[in-house]
Amino acid sequence: MEYIRTLLTNLRVRDVIDIGIVAFAYYKLYMIIRETRAKQLLKGIMFIFIISALASTLKLFTISWIITNTLQVGFIALVIVFQPELRKALEYIGRTTLFSFNVFEGDEKRNERNIKEIMTAVHALANQRIGALIIFEQKTGLSDIIETGVAMDSHISNGLLINIFIPNTPLHDGAVIIKNYKIKAAGCFLPLAESQHLSKDIGTRHRAAIGVTERSDSIALIVSEETGYISYAHEGRLYRNIQSEELTELLTSIYKKDEKQTIFERWWHRDGKKQG
Incomplete structure (x- = not known):
């Protein structure tokens, strides 16, 4: 008590x-890795350090020698094992800057036209039960994913989007x-979700949407070809069967920065819709 005083x-x-x-840095680090395999690996590392401390205290020289020599090459091994998590953490730091800006800020009429298109x-595809997957790039670049497809650099139009997803x-x-x-x-082509806790009825298109939002701050809009439901994924979470007004809010949140939190906060607190 005297020492504490x-x-x-x-x-x-x-x-x-x-x-x-x-403390804030450790909290953010935990929030980043809490739903990944890094959480379990971190527990294993902590266990090794505890064993090392006990071995040193109890003068168990053989165990101490093994652990000490293992830890000398452990850093390189950690960089290799934790590569996806390290990349995610660095991207998060890059997005969380004091001088960040919304890539979709711009002319009001152009925003409204794009939302309408x-x-x-999306409604036309949903009514015909044609599967679709649309990814909106935010602050994290998706150049590596863009390179896996066919370059277009075209203006947004409903006719072009519908024709892209027509079967066959x-x-x-x-x-x-x-x-x-x-x-x-x-x-x-998109990376599939890493989470092992997703519902079994989620198909490949939805898993791909979750996967790309696990690795970036992008927003994925999905149309199910089985049900015609419209869903979206953000930050590794899937929000299923949204209605027309919610789709409007989602697109508005993408193209108009001031209203960005509206739909995300509402869906965060809704029961029975969130998956992942």
């Missing part, structure tokens, strides 16, 4: 700030990538 007496404002920053296309056409199975105000590519 002395510590609190000598505590300065800069120490509080220092502790607060470190996308809504028309060359590009209908892949994803469309929309960057800023243009369709950058179609027929793109």
Whole structure:
């Protein structure tokens, strides 16, 4: 108690700030890895450090020698094993800047036209039960995914979107990538979701939508060919069977920064819809 009292007496404002920053950094790190395999690996690393401390205290020299020599090459192994998580963390830091801006800010009429064109296309595809997957690039670049498809660099129009996803056409199975105000590519291949807790009735198209949003801050819009339901994925979570007004809010949140939190906050608190 005397030690704690002395510590609190000598505590300065800069120490509080220092502790607060470190605590916030650890919290953010935990939020990034909490639903990935890195969480289990982190538990294993902590266990090794505990064993190492006990071996050193109890003078178990053989165990200490093994652990010490293992940890010397452990850092390189960690970089290899945690590569996806490290990339995700660095991308998160890159997105969370004081001077960030919305890539979709621009002319009001152009925003409204794009929203109308996308809504028309999505509703037409849903009514005909034609599967579709549209990815909206945000701050994290998707150049590596764009390169897997056919480059287009076309203006957004409902006719073009509908034709891309018509069954038995060359590009209908892949994803469309929309960057800023243009369709950058179609027929793109996406990484599948890593989560093991997804519902068994979620198909490949929905898993791909979750997968790309696990690795970036993009927003994925999906039309189910089995049910005609419209869904979307964001931050590795799937929000299923949204209605027309919710689709309008989603597209508005993409193209109009001030209203971005509306639909995400509403769906976060809804029961029975969120998956993943």
